[in-house]
Amino acid sequence: MMIELKNIVKEYHLGLETVHALAGIDLNLDKNEYVAIMGPSGSGKSTLMNLLGCLDTPSEGEYHLNSQNVSEMSDDELAEIRNREIGFVFQNFNLLPRASSLHNVELPLIYNGTPASKRKELAEEALTKVGLSDRMHHRPNELSGGQRQRVAVARALVNNPAIILADEPTGNLDTRTGDEIMDLFEDLHDNGNTIIIVTHEEYIAEHSDRIIRLRDGRVERDEAR
Amino acid sequence: MIISLSELSEGFRIALHALKTNRLRTILTTLGILIGVVVITVIISVIQGMNTYVSGELSAIGTDNVFVTQYPWMINSWEEWLRVRGRPKIDSKHFEFIQEYATLAEVVAPEVATRRTVKYRNEDLTRVIIYGTTPGYMVLSDAMPEFGRFFNDSEMQHRRNVCVIGWEIADKLYKDVDPIGKRIKIGSQSFFILGVMEERGQLFDFSMDNNVLIPYTVFQKAFGKHRSLEIQAKAVNPELVEELKDELEELMRRTRGLKVGQENDFNINQQSQLMDVYNNLTKVLWIVLIGIGSIALLVGGIGIMNIMLVSVTERTREIGIRKAxxxxRKVILLQFLVESMFISSIGVILGLLISIGLATAIKQASPIPVDISGWVALLGVGFTVTIGLFFGLYPASKASKLDPIEALRYE
Structure with missing residues (x-):
């Protein structure tokens, strides 16, 4: 089992009021699954995504990622897990604006101490995989939206992480470019990667093999397709 | 947890890049540090140079010489002046008594001075200092005749009109002739020149070569006995200076017939007293100016802290990305510390360069040997590290503790 969530609860305190963003989630994901997480706003999908991405820890429950219990790790331990196990793709790309594509893709490798020559090799390989071998030295503002998201996908891949976590990856792209990105995810899935996409678009979710629908912090439906 | 080489070099890369993109802001921020460094290093160097200069000049007075004088060298208040102004003069009787009975003095000599116009043929020099002394003067002043000879005891006792002239007098009045054996007119009296003193240079702005030395006995005959003498003595051994001072005090009290409990009506002086006065003056200067420099550095440091806080806020999202x-934490902390150290080191390096320029300028424009010494430069490096670390730590720590979720959401 790649991901095991056991009775995950996440509470936020707003003044005297306690908000249950997640009210007990049990979830198992296997290696090489392609999952979409859906739900209306306020359903807890962002919170779940942050927990899955090890950007946050649950108030209650256990989260095992690649048989490591990450629910009670410190900030720095989480940083290490994120670096090793998670590849992020964000809606707004979140690239460093003043760095080249190559440097952006190298970043995760910098933080795990990969030597410079190896770093460059791996980053070039990842950029080639997403079809940007001719855009390595361009900065984000010299690239189109689709190309930017490809750089982000390359960055997510470069460390060979356990899961690729994409949060509305096509949200800022037109339909055609969005489709191209979704094709890219399909390829990655075919190559053995585990992919989780958070989206509110049915047609995006339809690319996946399994749709998990959230409502009010609980799993409303979990259907394989 | 160790920071890897690649993380460290990324820290430097980011810092350099940030400084390059915010060039003007960086330079303005470093100004405070720069001014602080310039003020502190230049002041330290000027004071050091002045110390070297002043102690060098004062050593011409003779470190181990003791001076018996009518009045103190330094009169610090009107009250003190009122107290000492009625003192009796020191005359040749006192000198002769001391010369006879002082056991700890290698040499004792009197000195009495006036200014007169000196003349050779049609040329004259006004306001030349005429000293009345004894051959002991050579030992006490550590100066010998360059040409000819000094007057001897016999000439002194027989009150011969003989003299030794200073280098400058020989230079100005006897341009093309050998002055030895020639005559010189001092005031209305004619003197026979026995020798020319070696060139002695200046004591601050005062030339020590613009004078004529004559036997003190002749001085009193020619210019009167109404001037007080100054008695100079050199200890037989530099370690006995204090004992010599005590002995001279005792001998003076005896010849003056002072009773136990009666105050001295003369002063025993030493070069070190002048050095003490000088040191006290510079101590105040030192404190005031170092204070100003420190305030500039503090303001500079606060400037760095301010700009680093701005930088952290501006790059919140970037921090979020890096954390994701x-x-x-340590890597983010390091990244921002490197940046603040960069800013402060730019200030310190520019400051040191300007200081070296200023020091060179001062050195050329004044007799003070101002040099930025190695330890002052080292102090500069110390400032860099301290200011960069101290004022960069808070912003950097703030950056390192950012919550990645919130930082990623930051617009």
Whole structure:
């Protein structure tokens, strides 16, 4: 089992009021699954995504990622897990604006101490995989939206992480470019990667093999397709 | 947890890049540090140079010489002047008594001075200092005749009109002739020149070569006995200076017939007293100016802290991205510390360069040997590290503790 969530609860305190963003989630994901997480706003999908991405820890429950219990790790331990196990793709790309594509893709490798020559090799390989071998030295503002998201996908891949976590990856792209990105995810899935996409678009979710629908912090439906 | 080489070099890369893109802001921020460094290093160097200069000049007075004088060298208040102004003069009787009975003095000599016009043929020099002394003067002043000879005891006792002239007098009045054996007119009296003193240079702005030395006995005959003498003595051994001072005090009290409990009506002086006065003056200067420099550095440091806080806020999202991709707290902390150290080191390096320029300028424009010494430069490096670390730590720590979720959401 790649991901095991056991009775995950996440509470936020707003003044005297306690908000249950997640009210007990049990979830198992296997290696090489392609999952979409859906739900209306306020359903807890962002919170779940942050927990899955090890950007946050649950108030209650256990989260095992690649048989490591990450629910009670410190900030720095989480940083290490994120670096090793998670590849992020964000809606707004979140690239460093003043760095080249190559440097952006190298970043995760910098933080795990990969030597410079190896770093460059791996980053070039990842950029080639997403079809940007001719855009390595361009900065984000010299690239189109689709190309930017490809750089982000390359960055997510470069460390060979356990899961690729994409949060509305096509949200800022037109339909055609969005489709191209979704094709890219399909390829990655075919190559053995585990992919989780958070989206509110049915047609995006339809690319996946399994749709998990959230409502009010609980799993409303979990259907394989 | 150790920071890897690649993380460290990324820290430097980011810092350099940030400084390059915010060039003007960086330079303005470093100004405070720059001014502080310039003020502190230049002041330290000027004071050091002045110390060297002043102690060098004062050593011409003779470190181990003791001076018996009518009045103190330094009169610090009107009250003190009122107390000492009625003192009796020191005359040749006192000198002769001391010369006879002082056991700890290698040499004792009197000195009495006036200014007169000196003349050779049609040329004259006004306001030349005429000293009345004894051959002991050579030992006490550590100066010998360059040409000819000094007057001897016999000439002194027989009150011969003989003299030794200073280098400058020989230079100005006897341009093309050998002055030895020639005559010189001092005031209305004619003197026979026995020798020319070696060139002695200046004591601050005062030339020590613009004078004529004559036997003190002749001085009193020619210019009167109404001037007080100054008695100079050199200890037989530099370690006995204090004992010599006590002995001279005792001998003076005896010849003056002072009773126990009666105050001295003369002063025993030493070069070190002048050095003490000088040191006290510079101590105040030192404190005031170092204070100003420190305030400039503090303001500079606060400037760095301010700009680093701005920089952290501006780059909140970048910090979020880096954290999401696996940057640990220490790495983010390091990144911003490197940046603040960069800013402060730019200030310190520019400051040191300007200081060296200023020091060179001062050195050329004045007799003070101002040099930026190695330890002053080292102090500059110390400032860099301290200011960069101290004022960069808070912003950097703030950056390192940002919550990645919130930082990623930051617009």
């Amino acid at each position: 991709l696996g940057a640990k």
